[in-house]
Structures are given as C-alpha cells and as structure tokens.
Amino acid sequence: MKFRLVPALLILFVMAVTIRLGFWQLDRAHQKEAIEARISRYESAPPQIVTKAPIAAQAIEYHRVRAYGRFVPQRVVYLDNRPYRDQPGFYVVMPLQLADGGYILVNRGWLPRNADVRTAIAPYSTPAGDLWIEGIARDNASRAFELGEGGSAAHQSIRQNLDTAAYAAETGLPLQPFVIQQTNDTGDRLVRDWPVPTTGVERNYGYMLQWWGMAAAALAFGLYAARRAAKKAT
Incomplete structure (x- = not known):
C-alpha cells in the first residue's frame, strides 16, 4: 500500500x-x-492540634484536626448556593480566634435559605467563650461556580466564594491558609452532613x-x- x-x-x-x-x-x-x-489513611489517624504556627494547606489537607478558641461572629461569611438534599441554603463560615492568638476559618455547617427573602438568614446560635472545634482540614471553604467578583468580605456577608488569603488581607486577621470543616456538634442547629470527599x-x-x-x-x-x-x- x-x-x-x-x-x-x-x-x-x-x-x-x-x-x-x-x-x-x-x-x-x-x-x-x-x-x-491519603484520605483513607488520615481517617484513622489521631487529630492534629492547630495553633497559630503556620501550616501549609497542602501539608494538612484531609487530616483530622482540633482547634481551641472562640468564634468571631462579627466576621461571619455566608456562602450562597450551597444546596443540601435539594434545598437551597448557605454554608456558615466564621473565624475562630485561637487561644494562642492565631486565627483559622471554620466552615461551621449548612443553614437553609429563606424561600421568600433570599438574603434573610435563618436563626442559629454561636457558642460563647472558648471551646474545642474538631473537623477535617480543607484547602478552601467550598467552591461554587461564580460569575464576576464575589464582593468584599468587609462589606458583604453573603457571597458566592471565599478566598482565604484575600479574606485575611481584607480583615487583617492572621489566618491559617486552610479551613476546618467542622464535624463536632456544638448545639448550634447547623447541619454538618458533609459529602464524602470524592476525586x-x-x-x-x-x-x-x-x-x-x-x-x-x-x-x-x-x-x-x-x-x-x-x-x-x-
């Protein structure tokens, strides 16, 4: 041929x-x-204690972690368009001031959205004083598709996404570069039925x-x- x-x-x-x-x-x-x-191996490993000492997100992602401190509710951010069982809602993301002076963002859980008033936030409670927060280290608080800019965290508590480094620059908080996806119950009426991480x-x-x-x-x-x-x- x-x-x-x-x-x-x-x-x-x-x-x-x-x-x-x-x-x-x-x-x-x-x-x-x-x-x-790695995820499977970390599930049975003892949790790491988070302090103000910087930890790279890549080094701790998917690890079980514990942090001791108090929430900073005036800096809360609600991540919009986070459905749970086909119901629209928000993720409640709030800084935790660590006992040794550092800060870390905590994705506290899911909150349903008001069907009539989109920006209305359903009631939930925030524990006062110092407490232990347990969860899984994630490199972000959850990402969703976004058109345009998400707005300024200093002036807008409801946004589509939240970049940890940008939020730290906006607020001046010395944040760890990762987020705790909270798993322990703190009696706040938030849903923490997190989806299993899949690749x-x-x-x-x-x-x-x-x-x-x-x-x-x-x-x-x-x-x-x-x-x-x-x-x-x-």
Missing part, C-alpha cells in the same frame, strides 16, 4: 495528540488514587479510554483510506 504524505502525517499527528492526552488522564487518575489513599477517578479512566479509542479510530481510518486508495490505483 502507498501512503500519501500529508494525510498520513495528519493521522499520525491526531494519534500522537490523543495518545498523549490518554496518558495525561492516566497520570491524573494515579494522582487522584494517591489522594484517596472522580472513574472519569479520568473513562476519558483515557475515549482518547485512546480516538487514536485507534484514527489509525483504522488511515489504514482503510490507504487500502481504498491502493485499490483505485490498480
């Missing part, structure tokens, strides 16, 4: 790209499997097979086209 140079190069290019994308998805799947293994590794394997399937299809098409061209030439 004779191959035409330009179509052959085009098919080889498509194959090279799709094979490379398949290996990229395979690498992403392996990375996510490593994260899942979606199955999707990466699916995309990998799709890309490699496209590479195989391109090869099959090229061989078929070359065979037809060879028959016409005879």
